[in-house]
Amino acid sequence: MQQPKRICRAVVVGAGPAGLLAAINLLRRSSDEVEYHVTLVETGEDYGVLDAAGLEKKRSWMIGLSTHGLTALRAVPGLYEDYVSQVGVPIESTAIYLGKTMIEAGAEDVGENYVVDRNFIVAALARYLNDNFRRSGRLTLRYQSKVLFVDPDEKRIFEEYLPYDLLIGADGVRSAVRAALVANERAFECSVADIFTNFKSLHLHLPAAVAEKKVVVLPQCLKGINGACRSARRRPPLGIGLPETGGKINLAFGYMLDTPCDEALHSQDASDAEVVAAYFKAPFKPFELDWAEVARVWVGQPWSQTGQVHCSFYHSLKLQLLILGDAAHATSPSIGPPRSIALPRRSHAVLPAFSEERVKEGNALTEVAFHAYSMSPHQQLLVTLSQLLRGALSKRVPFGLVAPDPLTEVGKGAKLSHAYDELTRIGRLPAVRAVNEAARRRHFELRTGMALGGGFVCIITQFLHALAAEPAGVLPWGLTIGLPLPATGLLNPESRPGGPKGLVRYPTALGLLGQLLGISLVFPALWLPTPAFCKGRGAVRAACGYPSIGLPAAFLSLSGGGALRPNSPTRRPRALSRAYAAAAALAFVGYTANLCLAGLAFGSPRAAVGALWAEAPPAVAFMSIDAGVLFLGRAAPPLSFGRDALRDAAGVRRDGPGCRLLLHLASTSPAEALAALLASPLVGPGAACALMLSRREARLGEAAAGEAAGAGETKKLA
Incomplete structure (x- = not known):
């Protein structure tokens, strides 16, 4: 049955x-x-x-x-x-374009491909x-x-x-x-991870110069992909063209995540198609394309990733x-x-x-695929030369004394595990893996805030990277820095005559400690955000951003030894007045630059305000609030109490950075505090406050000079 x-x-x-x-x-x-x-x-x-x-x-x-x-x-x-x-489409040949120079290999050299x-x-x-x-x-x-x-x-x-x-x-x-x-x-x-590459895949009409059954490899074909031609440490760009049915070609371009491509290639606005077309046409040498079609398809497609x-x-x-x-x-x-x-x-x-x-x-498969190409341009050049040399010698040296390249044999049907063993034996896979994993690890550290710039790590670094990733992120940062640059550095002289006790005698050091604990985002990273913002998606470029790293030094130098030791001599009022005036000029330049950046990044004031507040992501919204709070005043422990309250030569009370800035101005001259508030939209909050402080120091200098002259006359009469 x-x-x-x-x-x-x-x-x-x-x-x-x-x-x-x-x-x-x-x-x-x-x-x-x-x-x-x-x-x-x-x-x-x-x-x-x-x-x-x-x-x-x-x-x-x-x-x-x-x-x-x-x-x-x-x-x-x-x-x-x-x-x-x-x-x-069955592949009959593969061509590598180095500029306009083509190196071609037939199917017999790389095996059957479809x-x-x-x-x-x-x-x-x-x-x-x-x-x-x-x-x-x-x-x-x-x-x-x-x-x-x-x-x-x-x-x-x-x-x-x-x-x-x-x-x-x-x-x-x-x-x-x-x-x-x-x-x-x-x-x-x-x-589970990504392949560390963003790419776009363009379906275009097959150019006349490319055969219907040919794969084209296009290394370093665009300067904006992976930053080729911008610096020696940038990754080489990679493009590849695969034939499609219907007389088309699929051109794919990608860039490594640790070296983002130029901002012009991030646009998805159809109105930018002409700009993208011009950007492609200038550096692309291998063959002619319909640049209008390239640009139209490019801006209409988001960046893709695979895992x-x-x-x-x-x-x-x-x-x-x-x-x-x-x-x-x-x-x-x-x-x-x-x-x-x-x-x-x-x-x-x-x-x-x-x-x-x-x-x-x-x-x-995953190991060979990911580490077949090095993220180091110099190492990849050596790998390519090694592959070409092994391929040539394996054909010409008799008795199989030189084995073909393992990757070539994979294309002809060899087991991937055998290719992995051979690539490990000759040392290529371990060497490339070390370079690639170091690049991935460094990118992960920077992206997650584990490290910033040269390796400085603190509680705010991850926030700074989130801020730099937004086109509007640099704007509230600029507004924030516009006030602390003159205020944080130049208010140090206010505390120098003497009288304060304990840690409050070190206002700058205490401020640094507070910032590292995450109280706010003002002082400790005055230098550090610039490298992050210059690699972000906003309107800042490295050429104009990096010189600003040294700007805070000019302000901090005005505080004399106040950052390091207590009770250093107070500067003369006239000298301090000139210092505040110089600070106001620099703060005004920074404020103007911030407005220019807003104009470059957004088409209208309404769009800029929306990006800073109404439609702002959490990092930008928080920074906008911080800028407003810092304009009203900088909170810090008071430096003097009761009978130890500090007064200048004219008897005017000086509470130093323990007072909020506008209240400090109001305590000496309410009219000047109001003037600083009204002038802020025109010259910037930092410049407005610094100008008022400069005027105050000039008055104090005149009063001190008058008192000194009066004392001299009294001495003569005596």
Whole structure:
């Protein structure tokens, strides 16, 4: 008597290339003993039902299939020949452009390669699945559905429960299925990161100078990508052109995150298309493009990122699940999917062995893909020369004395783990990894506020980076600094005659301590924010920003030894008056520069005010409040009390920086305090207050001179 077939309910999450190929292989795997029933769950739409016109609107980014990926597709009869081969382009040659100079390599040098739009191959696989299995009764399609949770006890998915015997997670970098591994397998280790690159992928008409089946590599083709030609430590830019069907080419340009591209290339405003076109046309030498088309597509597309995933294993016997594709080993798509993802009948026995084999290849894939290119221009030049030399010698030196380059052999079908071993043996992979990981670590330290500039770390550094990331961030900072520069530095002489006790005798040192504890954002980082803002997204440029690092020194020098020791001599009123006048001039220049920056960054005062307050992110809004509070006065412990209150030669009380600035002015001359308040919009708050303080010191000098003259006359008469 024939035994009934065992039904295996397989749920495949994700209808990308890996998920669709897994579903196809499972459905083909049915035999006399086991019959697979597959439920395909996908958040997006079914690309398999789109016609040519509908699919044309879904162009995304290109992926490259080498021997590994093509072998997996050709293992399914008719899949590559009748479906996939119709939507991509087989590569016949690869060319590297160094300026206008082209170095070309044929397919025999790099192996078989096939490039295809990611969504086009998804459509081809989906059509094959629909044509061959949709009416079989063993395929259930659940498009526009999202997996929220994997139940580890009942082996089902919530919210509508889907019971399963085998769960395959091919749901991308942010995999919900992989999250079940994290939650339920203590030994499972996983890291998810970006590939440290922002890029744009442009679908353009194929230029006349480029053959239809040629890949073009464009190193250092644009000065604004990764800052080539701006400084020696900037990363070299990289562009690549991949042929598409329909007489088009996909040009992709990217920049490393630690060296952002020029601000002109960040625009997504259609009105800036002419500026972007001119920017591209000047430095781009390899071949002519339709620059208007380039600019139109560029400004209409946001920057993209992709992820990288490392996992210690890909399966769980407890959950009866397996992760594939980007969920397991996301990286550059140039090497292709696994050779085969068909599972034998006894999945509980085979899952560990399958996972062990694929983990070795998958992690070799991510390591080789990420560290194939160095973030150091000089090191990458040496790597490229080494690759060219090994390739040339391997063809000319007999008896295989010189092995071909490992990366070239991957393109011809060599195992990725073998390439990883060879690259490690010759020392290339460890050397490149050390440089790349150091660059990533440094960028992470700066981005998270662990370090700033030359390594100064304090509680406010992360806030400064958040501020620098906003176009409006520099404006409230400039308003804030416009007051403390004259006030913080020049009020130190106010406390010098004598009388204060304890730590308050050191106003500057005490202020520094307060700032490092996060009380406010005024004094300790007068120098430090400039490097951060010069690398931000606002209107500040390094050429005009870095010289301002030294400006606070002029103000602090006016306080004499007050920053370091107590009870230093008080400067003469006339000298202090001139110092305040000089401070007012510098503060006015800074205020004017801030207004100019606002004009460059925003088209109208209303837009600037909105960016500073109504639509401001938290960092900018807080800084705007801080600027207003600091205009009204700078809070600090009082320097004198009771009978020790300080008075100048004319008997006018001087409470020093312990008083709020306007109140300090009001205590000596209410009219001057009001004048400073009214003049602030015209000359800036720092300049207005410094001018009033200069006038006060001039009066005190005149009074002191009058008293001295009177004392001299009295002495003569005596």
